[in-house]
Amino acid sequence: MSEFIHTWWLIACDSVKDPQGRRDLYERAAHVQELADAGQPIxxxxxxxxxxLAERGVEP
Known part of the structure; x- marks a missing residue:
């Protein structure tokens, strides 16, 4: 559980710094959900x- 919270926190902090990246993430997530709902492979x-995260300079 603690690793999950730590990971979530790192991603949330990075997301706040990059609003466009956050929008892109939600767009990709919606596409993956559509594939899953249609029974297609992800x-x-x-x-x-x-x-x-390392590419973005965020160290876990």
Whole structure:
């Protein structure tokens, strides 16, 4: 649970600094939800959340 909260906090703080990135994230999430609702396969991501945050200069 503590790792989940720590991860959520890092992502939330990064999201506040990058409103466009947050909008993009919600758009991608909506698309993935549409695929899931239609029973279609969800494409795998090519990076972990740790890699994505590291690219943005956020250290977990």
């Amino acid at each position: 494409p795998p991501g090519d990076k972990t959340w740790r890699q994505l």
